Structure formats: structure tokens, C-alpha cells
Amino acid sequence: MKTSTLWHGCLKAAMAALCVVASVGMVAFPQEAAAKKKKIGIQLYSVMGAVQKDPAAAIERLADMGYNTSELVQWGGDTKVFGLAPAEFKAICDRNGMEIVSTHTGIQEDPAKEDEVIARWRQIFETQKACGGRYVVIPSYGVDYTEKGVQQMCDYFNRIGKIASEYGLKLGYHNHSGEFNKLKDSDKVMWEYLVEHTNPSYVFFELDVYWCTKGGKNPVDYLKKYPNRIQMLHVKDDFVIGESGTIDFEAIFDQFYANGMKDYVVEIEIPGWLRKEHNAAGELLDENEIMERMFDAAKQSARYLAKARFVK
Numbered sequence: 002m003k004t005s006t007l008w009h010g011c012l013k014a015a016m017a018a019l020c021v022v023a024s025v026g027m028v029a030f031p032q033e034a035a036a037k038k039k040k041i042g043i044q045l046y047s048v049m050g051a052v053q054k055d056p057a058a059a060i061e062r063l064a065d066m067g068y069n070t071s072e073l074v075q076w077g078g079d080t081k082v083f084g085l086a087p088a089e090f091k092a093i094c095d096r097n098g099m100e101i102v103s104t105h106t107g108i109q110e111d112p113a114k115e116d117e118v119i120a121r122w123r124q125i126f127e128t129q130k131a132c133g134g135r136y137v138v139i140p141s142y143g144v145d146y147t148e149k150g151v152q153q154m155c156d157y158f159n160r161i162g163k164i165a166s167e168y169g170l171k172l173g174y175h176n177h178s179g180e181f182n183k184l185k186d187s188d189k190v191m192w193e194y195l196v197e198h199t200n201p202s203y204v205f206f207e208l209d210v211y212w213c214t215k216g217g218k219n220p221v222d223y224l225k226k227y228p229n230r231i232q233m234l235h236v237k238d239d240f241v242i243g244e245s246g247t248i249d250f251e252a253i254f255d256q257f258y259a260n261g262m263k264d265y266v267v268e269i270e271i272p273g274w275l276r277k278e279h280n281a282a283g284e285l286l287d288e289n290e291i292m293e294r295m296f297d298a299a300k301q302s303a304r305y306l307a308k309a310r311f312v313k
Contacts, residue, residue: 038069039067039306039307039312039313040069040070040263040265040312040313041067041068041069041070041267041303041306041307041312042068042069042070042071042072042102042264042265042266042267043063043068043070043071043072043266043267043268043299043303044071044072044074044105044235044266044267044268045059045071045072045073045074045083046072046074046105046268046270047267047268047269047270047295047298047299048063048292048295048296048299049074050288050291050292051292051295051296052083053083053084056083056084056085056090056093057093060093060094060097060099061097062296063097063099063299064097064098064099066299066300066303066304067303067304067306067307068099068267068299068303069098069099069100070099070100070101070102070264070266071094071099071100071101071102071266072101072102072103072104072105072138072266073090073101073103073104073105073129073132073134074104074105074106075104075105075106075125075128076106076107077106077107077108078106078107078108078121078122078124078125079106080124080125080127080128082128082132087128087131087132088131090132091131091132091133100133101132101133101134102134102135102136102233102264102266103129103134103135103136103137103138103173103207103233103264103266104125104128104129104132104134104136104137104138105138105139105140105175106125106137106138106139106140107139107140107141107142108121108122108125109142109143110153110154110157119164122161122164122165123164125137126164126165126167126168126170127168129168129170130168130169130170134170135169135170135171135264136170136171136172136173136205136207136232136233136264137165137170137171137172137173138172138173138174138175138207138233139158139172139173139174139175140175141175141177142154142174145185146182146184146185146191147184147185147186148184148186148187148189148194151184151191151194151195151198152194152198154195155194155195155198155199158172158174158195158199158203158204159199159200159203159204162199162200162202162203162204163200163203165203166202166203171203171204171205171232172203172204172205173204173205173206173207173232173233174195174199174204174205174206174207175206175207175209175235176192176206176207176208176209176212176213176216177209177212177216178212178213178215178216179191179216180192180195180216181213181216181217181218182216190218192216196227196230201229201230205230205231205232205233206227206230206231206232206233207231207232207233207234207235208220208223208224208231208233208234208235209234209235209237209268210234210235210236210237210248210250210253211235211237211238211239211248212235212237214247214248220248220253221249221252221253221256224253224256224257224260225256228259228260228261229260231257231260231262232262232264233262233264233265233266234253234257234262234264234265234266235265235266235268236250236253236265236266236267236268236306237267237268237269237270238302239272240269240272240275240298241269241298241301241302241305242267242269242301242302242305242306243302243305243306243309244301244305250309250311251309251311254309254311254312254313255311258313263313267299267302267303267306269295269298269299269302271291271295275291275294276291
């Protein structure tokens, strides 16, 4: 009788312990699931050589790192997506749970060939629509840094942005550091002039926080000043995101989210020093070796953002 009572007591204790473990697991699992769903985007330019060589393998590798949104590259209005038809590339992304949110492409204004330029823009908008994206971003633009030159740029962006709206898309502009200089013939900062002289209904801005910082400006100040115009971020550092300690990503993300925005992508540019490094054989790194280093930087950057409490 005593042995039976003891056995039942042990069984009861064991069952209670299992319930505790199960309840802890039930609490932990949703948290882990939420962490996996954290939005982490990447500009595919970061590993462009690899994506061009084998799109399916590159996208799968990035998805395994935790990236679930991407921004494409279509230089000069290329209607192919890394050599593939839009639907084919989108299918690769869909299989890997990666949403295409945007693309980088630029077509310089040419009044002598306006019909041709507009037709190329329409092809790009059709391509991006087929990919499921929402934004088409001009990554750079040749312009005379005079007030007249930049106003002409604004007028062009407004015109092209209005056409983009016909496709349910928004046209954006991505900065480098030079846009934070003053115009040649006024005290106005070029980037600020762009924001204030483009139509909010048709043109938005993708703020590259690294180049903004290098241009001597504080990204948070601009996020506060133009809360509705900056709708995407390029999250960038010297190499791996967060490694330099020179950019306050927490303050940037906090303000970006406070503005009601959410779309950002990591961009990692190949640093000059990496092209000067040597491999074990004493030779300069070849393109495949450089891509491996870029994938490693992308992996470390994704890990940093996944762990960061301020990233949603």
C-alpha cells in the first residue's frame, strides 16, 4: 500500500513537471515564431555577383540567414530581373518566403528622346508590378548642382512619379553623401530642395542613413523633419551593420517606426580594403572569394538586426 502510494505520488509529480515544461514551451514557441517573422530586408546589390551567377542559390542562402524582403537592381531600366523574366525571379523569391518590395533603376531625362524614355519607364513599372513590389527607386542621378538644374530634376521626378502612380507604384530617390552639400548658387541643401520641390503624391525618399551621416547630417533629424516623405531606409555601415558603432541605428529605427513606416533594406557595399586582401595562397581575393565575404557580412548583419530589440 505504501509502495503504491509512493508510486502514485512520483507519477503525479512527474506529470506536474511535464505540464510546467509544456507550458514554458508554449510560451517560448510564439516568441521564437515572432522572432522568425521579424522584417529584415536586403538590397540584392550587396551580393549582386552571386545573384547574377545563380539567382536561386543566392536567394535561398539569404533567406536561410533570415532575410525575408528584398530590393532588386535593374540598371538603366533593364526589364529582366538578374537575367530572368520577372515571373520567374518572383517564383524563386516566393518559394523562399522573400517579398520583393522595391527595385533600383534609373533612366536619365533626355528631352530629345522623351517618348523612348517614357516607354522604358512604363516597361520598368510593368516589371515591378509583375514582381509584386511597391516602389521604384532611382539610386543616383546626374544633375548640375544649381537651383535651376535641381528644379528640372524635381520636375522630371514629378512627371515620372505621376506615371508610376498609374501602376499603383511610388517613385523614390536614394541619396549618397553629395546631396547633403549646398547648391552652387544658393544656401539650400540639395537633398532638402528635392524633398521640398517634389510632389508627395508621386515622389518619396529612401534615406541611406550611412551616406546621410557621411554627408554631415543626422538621419534622425531628417526623419523628424520629413516624417511622411522618407518611406524607406537603406541600413548601411562601414561593412557589417552595427559593427562600426558610428551610427545610432536604435534612434533611427525608433523614429522611422514612430513615423508609421516599416520598409527598410540592408545594403553592404564592397569596401576598398576587401579588394586588397589576399587569400591563403597569397593572391588577391577573386570574385567568388569576395562574394563569400559579402555573404558572411550579410549573415552577421542579419544576426545583429534579428537580435536588436528596436527592430520589429
